[in-house]
Amino acid sequence: MTATKKAHPYGGKMTxxxxxxxxxxxxxxxxxxxxxxxxxxxxxxxxTVQYPEEHRSYSPRFRGRHRLMQRDxxxxxxxxxxxxxxxxxxxxxxxVAGEHPDPAIEKFPETFDIDLLRCVYxxxxxxxxxxxxxxxxxxxxxxxxxTREEFFVSxxxxxxNKSDGTEV
Amino acid sequence: MELVVSSLxxxxxxxxxxxxxxxxxxxxxxxxxxxxxxxxxxxxxSVLGIRLGGLVHPIADVMKLLFKEDFRPENAHRFxxxxxxxxxxxxxxxxxxxIPFGDFIRIGGVEYQLVVADLNVGILYVLAIASLGTYGVxxxxxxxxxxxxxxxxxxxxxQMISYEISMGLSIIGLxxxxxxxxxxxxxxxxxxxxxxxxxxxxxxxxxxxxxxxxAETNRNPFDLPEGESELVSGYHLEYSSMKFALFFMAExxxxxxxxxxxxxxxxxxxxxxxxxxxVIEGHAGTILPVHLVIxxxxxxxxxxxxxxxxxxxxxKFGDARDREPGFMGVVTALMALGAAGSFALKPWAIxxxxxxxxxxxxxxxxxxxxxxxxxxxFIWVRWTLPRFRYDQxxxxxxxxxxxxxxxNVVLTAIWLAIV
Numbered sequence: 199m200t201a202t203k204k205a206h207p208y209g210g211k212m213t214x215x216x217x218x219x220x221x222x223x224x225x226x227x228x229x230x231x232x233x234x235x236x237x238x239x240x241x242x243x244x245x246t247v248q249y250p251e252e253h254r255s256y257s258p259r260f261r262g263r264h265r266l267m268q269r270d271x272x273x274x275x276x277x278x279x280x281x282x283x284x285x286x287x288x289x290x291x292x293x294v295a296g297e298h299p300d301p302a303i304e305k306f307p308e309t310f311d312i313d314l315l316r317c318v319y320x321x322x323x324x325x326x327x328x329x330x331x332x333x334x335x336x337x338x339x340x341x342x343x344x345t346r347e348e349f350f351v352s353x354x355x356x357x358x359n360k361s362d363g364t365e366v
Numbered sequence: 367m368e369l370v371v372s373s374l375x376x377x378x379x380x381x382x383x384x385x386x387x388x389x390x391x392x393x394x395x396x397x398x399x400x401x402x403x404x405x406x407x408x409x410x411x412s413v414l415g416i417r418l419g420g421l422v423h424p425i426a427d428v429m430k431l432l433f434k435e436d437f438r439p440e441n442a443h444r445f446x447x448x449x450x451x452x453x454x455x456x457x458x459x460x461x462x463x464x465i466p467f468g469d470f471i472r473i474g475g476v477e478y479q480l481v482v483a484d485l486n487v488g489i490l491y492v493l494a495i496a497s498l499g500t501y502g503v504x505x506x507x508x509x510x511x512x513x514x515x516x517x518x519x520x521x522x523x524x525q526m527i528s529y530e531i532s533m534g535l536s537i538i539g540l541x542x543x544x545x546x547x548x549x550x551x552x553x554x555x556x557x558x559x560x561x562x563x564x565x566x567x568x569x570x571x572x573x574x575x576x577x578x579x580x581a582e583t584n585r586n587p588f589d590l591p592e593g594e595s596e597l598v599s600g601y602h603l604e605y606s607s608m609k610f611a612l613f614f615m616a617e618x619x620x621x622x623x624x625x626x627x628x629x630x631x632x633x634x635x636x637x638x639x640x641x642x643x644x645v646i647e648g649h650a651g652t653i654l655p656v657h658l659v660i661x662x663x664x665x666x667x668x669x670x671x672x673x674x675x676x677x678x679x680x681x682k683f684g685d686a687r688d689r690e691p692g693f694m695g696v697v698t699a700l701m702a703l704g705a706a707g708s709f710a711l712k713p714w715a716i717x718x719x720x721x722x723x724x725x726x727x728x729x730x731x732x733x734x735x736x737x738x739x740x741x742x743x744f745i746w747v748r749w750t751l752p753r754f755r756y757d758q759x760x761x762x763x764x765x766x767x768x769x770x771x772x773x774n775v776v777l778t779a780i781w782l783a784i785v
Contacts, residue, residue, distance in 0.1 A: 220573070223747070223751060226745055226751060229750070230749060230750045233402050233404060235402040238401060241406075242717040244405070246405055248406075251683060253399065345758060
């Protein structure tokens, strides 16, 4: 069996025992049965994540569903500068700007809609935002719906969108 | 009349075992492949929270297949397209007629042989029927009117021709040694010590036969007729619903035949090494209690493991599945108690008739156990080896297996002439 252990480049000449296939077949079967026995005895060490019950933990930098940040009074931090919708490569952010009653703040978004079906989760919007109004740190990746309209999320939705369900 | 009744009972037993093995094998295939690849495999389908480690999945599969649309491609040949799966499955079941699954059972002083048809040309019958199976495959592939299915059918034919020859030649040595084509004679000749088994007398023949059986059953590494990576899924590509299920069941039935043939010809059939019928009947008063004690202890230990798990994982899922370890613990504990409780029937003072039936049951159990082991080997090999390339397949069949099989025949003949 020493002959089979000798390394040879792919396409090289196989040794006699390798050409008979059988020793290598038994070696392979040995490897697979080792896996079977190990997995039978250590079922809890299986790397599989039992998904609906368990969730994979992602890094804090993971870009999930977006949220809009609030000021202390609960109004959006967004000033409707259109930087994010300009930066968006998927063209999924739709903002209608309105004049803010506070003269210190120029504009605010009357509507701020994101089409989650178009979004590519690149994160360019949160990079472009000058006032840290849009973030993708919710960690939500289970985005499901039965109609297209459900994925077209509004300002009100985004303002109350945190992964743990609490309001900001 | 008696012959008809006993034959029907034997056929019923065989059909129960084989058709019962098919879902278990499908489960073993899925679970075994999962464990080989470090996955958990099926573990979702449940009946009242009882999942049996995924064994409920085949039931769900059958329900799904029964309710699926039975699709027929527009230009398929109506009749042959419908006939092919039935033919494949029918032929797969035919082979069992000659395979002995025990020597005899004595009921009321009458001995019934445990084989449906004890043909004196048993091996030839097996080879003839097994090669008919490819007609169904060819029919299905051609009638689907699909180029991939057709390619699968063509491959199946050429593979069948190449490996049928070495398969037939590889058992000629065995026929020479036992000087019989009757399978019951061949099995009876392998009684006693383990070196009386076919593989000890015909090691080369055994290897060649096992490889050829793998090729005949279209299993990896010889599953070119299916070849899902190049032919999508080969000859049964266009089939859906229960027609596909029949092809699928035929594959596993063929696997059971292959395993039963390997067992019968080379691994002693229903023989238990050294424990021949006379030994078992003579010492049934010792063997049966030992057997019962082992069963009680093993089942008791398993039930303890289940109860420990039930206590540890009481609220693991928070639904009906939490009941499963406790249920399994109760079932295995009942099995242990049953084995222990049968001591009330005084197994050490077993009667002669009962001892004979016990010996028969042990032999049938040994046969089924060996068949299940070889079925597992089929699965094990499938998830270990890659598929052969087509030219490698042909090269192996014609340039290696055929000369080796011929050499085996010649050497066996010379050896038998000298000894």
